[in-house]
Amino acid sequence: MKQGILEVYRDRIEGGLSHALSGDAPLRSLLRYHIGLEDEAGAPTRATGKMLRPSLVLFVAEHLGAEPDTALSSAVGLELIHGFSLIHDDIQDRDHVRRGRPAVWTICGIEQAINAGDLMHTLAVSTALESSPAAAACLIQATQQMIEGQSHDLQFERRVASSDEYLAMIDRKTGALLRCAFELGGIAAGVNGDVRTALIGLGRAVGRAFQIRDDLLGIWGRDDVLGKATGSDIRRRKKTLPIVLLFERAGGDDAVALSRLYAHDNEKDIDAASAAWVVDRLDELDVRTACEEMIRRHHDEALDRLADLPFSDEARDRMRELVEFLARREK
Amino acid sequence: MKQGILEVYRDRIEGGLSHALSGDAPLRSLLRYHIGLEDEAGAPTRATGKMLRPSLVLFVAEHLGAEPDTALSSAVGLELIHGFSLIHDDIQDRDHVRRGRPAVWTICGIEQAINAGDLMHTLAVSTALESSPAAAACLIQATQQMIEGQSHDLQFERRVASSDEYLAMIDRKTGALLRCAFELGGIAAGVNGDVRTALIGLGRAVGRAFQIRDDLLGIWGRDDVLGKATGSDIRRRKKTLPIVLLFERAGGDDAVALSRLYAHDNEKDIDAASAAWVVDRLDELDVRTACEEMIRRHHDEALDRLADLPFSDEARDRMRELVEFLARREK
Numbered sequence: 156m157k158q159g160i161l162e163v164y165r166d167r168i169e170g171g172l173s174h175a176l177s178g179d180a181p182l183r184s185l186l187r188y189h190i191g192l193e194d195e196a197g198a199p200t201r202a203t204g205k206m207l208r209p210s211l212v213l214f215v216a217e218h219l220g221a222e223p224d225t226a227l228s229s230a231v232g233l234e235l236i237h238g239f240s241l242i243h244d245d246i247q248d249r250d251h252v253r254r255g256r257p258a259v260w261t262i263c264g265i266e267q268a269i270n271a272g273d274l275m276h277t278l279a280v281s282t283a284l285e286s287s288p289a290a291a292a293c294l295i296q297a298t299q300q301m302i303e304g305q306s307h308d309l310q311f312e313r314r315v316a317s318s319d320e321y322l323a324m325i326d327r328k329t330g331a332l333l334r335c336a337f338e339l340g341g342i343a344a345g346v347n348g349d350v351r352t353a354l355i356g357l358g359r360a361v362g363r364a365f366q367i368r369d370d371l372l373g374i375w376g377r378d379d380v381l382g383k384a385t386g387s388d389i390r391r392r393k394k395t396l397p398i399v400l401l402f403e404r405a406g407g408d409d410a411v412a413l414s415r416l417y418a419h420d421n422e423k424d425i426d427a428a429s430a431a432w433v434v435d436r437l438d439e440l441d442v443r444t445a446c447e448e449m450i451r452r453h454h455d456e457a458l459d460r461l462a463d464l465p466f467s468d469e470a471r472d473r474m475r476e477l478v479e480f481l482a483r484r485e486k
Numbered sequence: 487m488k489q490g491i492l493e494v495y496r497d498r499i500e501g502g503l504s505h506a507l508s509g510d511a512p513l514r515s516l517l518r519y520h521i522g523l524e525d526e527a528g529a530p531t532r533a534t535g536k537m538l539r540p541s542l543v544l545f546v547a548e549h550l551g552a553e554p555d556t557a558l559s560s561a562v563g564l565e566l567i568h569g570f571s572l573i574h575d576d577i578q579d580r581d582h583v584r585r586g587r588p589a590v591w592t593i594c595g596i597e598q599a600i601n602a603g604d605l606m607h608t609l610a611v612s613t614a615l616e617s618s619p620a621a622a623a624c625l626i627q628a629t630q631q632m633i634e635g636q637s638h639d640l641q642f643e644r645r646v647a648s649s650d651e652y653l654a655m656i657d658r659k660t661g662a663l664l665r666c667a668f669e670l671g672g673i674a675a676g677v678n679g680d681v682r683t684a685l686i687g688l689g690r691a692v693g694r695a696f697q698i699r700d701d702l703l704g705i706w707g708r709d710d711v712l713g714k715a716t717g718s719d720i721r722r723r724k725k726t727l728p729i730v731l732l733f734e735r736a737g738g739d740d741a742v743a744l745s746r747l748y749a750h751d752n753e754k755d756i757d758a759a760s761a762a763w764v765v766d767r768l769d770e771l772d773v774r775t776a777c778e779e780m781i782r783r784h785h786d787e788a789l790d791r792l793a794d795l796p797f798s799d800e801a802r803d804r805m806r807e808l809v810e811f812l813a814r815r816e817k
Contacts, residue, residue, distance in 0.1 A: 180634060180637070181637070181641070182633075182634060182637045243600050243601075243604060246597075246600060247597040247600060247601075265596075266577075266578040266640055267637065267640050269574050269577060269578060269600060269603075270574075270578075270633055270636055270637045270640065271637075272600075272604075273574060273603075273604075273607065273633045274630065274633045274634065274637070276604065276607055276608070277607070277626055277629045277630050277633060278630065280611050280622075280626055281623065281626045281627070281630070284619065284622065284623055284626070288615065288619040288622075291611075291615065291619075291622070292612065292615055295608055295611055295612045295615070296612070298608045299605065299608050299609065299612070302513075302601055302604045302605045302608060303511060303513060303605065305601055306511070306512070306513045306598065306601045306602075306605070309597055309598050309601065310512070
């Protein structure tokens with residue numbers, strides 16, 4: 156059986172990341188730890204992330220006719236931007252665990268972790284610039300959108316977003332880098348016009364399906380598969396899409412109780428009994444079904460956009476497999 | 487009398503900053519506040535910073551033969567990198583005041599301030615990229631050095647650096663962006679070889695004189711001129727050059743008392759009596775004189791490098807005035 160998109164470029168990407176993050180300074184070692192190239196003691200490990208974004212860059216580049224190595228630096232730069240955002244996100248959310256290991260800030264403190272993220276950010280851009288100024292410009296624009304999305308997400312801690320606002324936020328916070336993956340592949344291959352439009356449309360649809368699936372797993376995912384406590388999104392008052400929809404659908408006493416439970420000046424986590432009550436309300440109001448319906452719609456949209464790309468049949472099949480995996484994954 | 491380097495380009499730089507930071511999102515407004523283009527309520531103000539770095543870029547560019555507007559985007563990008571670093575530094579140091587106004591994190595919280603710095607960082611690079619890929623690459627490299635210097639500075643909170651280590655740290659933390667100012671001017675003018683070497687040497691010497699002067703003002707500066715409590719560097723256990731030298735020079739009981747006073751697990755600020763004791767030790771061991779001697783040496787080195795530049799006599803005079811101002815300023 157042929158290797159999937161997430162396997163075929165993995166060694167090359169890890170090599171590129173290792174090169175971009177080389178150096179003796181303690182801060183470099185911390186970055187290699189974060190990306191999964193080293194353990195806490197500095198011993199080599201295999202990267203723990205899916206390498207989704209850089210794999211997409213290289214796959215799109217190759218199947219639109221470019222030599223994938225010409226896109227490697229931009230792919231690595233994109234993964235580094237993703238990595239930088241996770242370091243700062245974990246500080247902002249006080250998340251202690253990232254991919255089953257202690258988050259960077261829990262190891263070196265918030266101050267040094269801010270720095271670690273800053274360094275990964277700037278290394279990302281210098282790496283992408285090695286591909287081309289156009290690739291760097293594309294990555295920088297996506298980074299700006301991602302940061303603005305994160306800013307909106309933080310604002311939504313103080314009030315509940317509408318589902319439209321929420322979807323606009325995730326289009327930026329997580330969608331921007333996924334769209335960028337498809338665009339960077341296209342830039343390496345020198346495509347423009349309709350092909351570029353189809354790439355961006357595919358990226359947008361994949362990004363939405365991916366994030367809504369993520370939100371769904373944060374509530375209904377299985378603990379042992381995901382490597383983090385599920386229901387934790389409820390316990391920690393994360394206002395992901397299911398909660399946003401629940402606020403839109405709940406009425407009467409439920410609406411009042413929900414507002415009280417999610418008031419932003421609540422210091423403590425939601426207790427187990429209240430979390431179970433929230434899950435019951437989500438079931439009662441068919442929120443899970445609504446989320447699954449949205450994922451299906453974006454999944455179908457992605458396949459429509461995929462049909463517009465001048466891929467070989469085989470490349471199209473493999474991309475379809477990936478789109479389906481992202482929309483249905485259990486972790 | 488002719489305008490000095492810090493006055494002549496000011497309007498153009500403020501215009502460029504205003505353009506780079508335009509936009510309705512609350513995060514953009516926060517960035518304009520930080521850079522001094524708006525007050526806390528969002529009303530326009532004049533920028534409060536000296537605009538030293540971008541002024542240097544434009545001056546060097548112009549007097550090496552470039553049209554200064556071709557360097558404006560890189561000059562603005564450099565000032566934005568400086569601004570981003572201050573937002574994150576203030577979080578890391580828990581400094582409440584920046585240029586006489588509340589620091590960004592005290593207004594919007596640490597989480598959103600991390601984001602604000604991240605956005606300014608990425609806007610800086612996209613702005614510099616408008617000048618040229620070479621300018622962006624130069625700025626990115628300086629940013630990496632600055633962040634690594636900041637990382638060393640944070641490490642030195644846990645132990646006392648030697649004066650050599652300290653000087654290597656400030657060469658990165660604050661020196662990198664000042665050197666970059668001179669280099670960006672040279673890049674806009676298309677110079678290479680000896681001229682570029684002289685620019686880098688001038689930037690390095692100016693950077694050292696500037697930072698040592700800063701360290702000196704942090705202890706012996708006058709409160710009303712500086713806009714922050716002096717002696718505050720002692721009260722807050724900042725291990726700036728005078729303290730580093732004091733550790734190298736103190737012996738016997740003084741060394742023991744000093745080590746106890748600066749132990750990194752001390753939670754509270756140093757009390758007034760102990761701070762006065764530190765100032766007495768600094769005087770006794772001629773630390774201020776040693777710092778002033780170092781400033782003079784770097785000042786002289788700067789003038790030597792300046793002599794190597796193909797400036798007009800008038801441009802050389804104006805740069806000499808600035809070098810002297812930076813080495814002797816009272817704030």
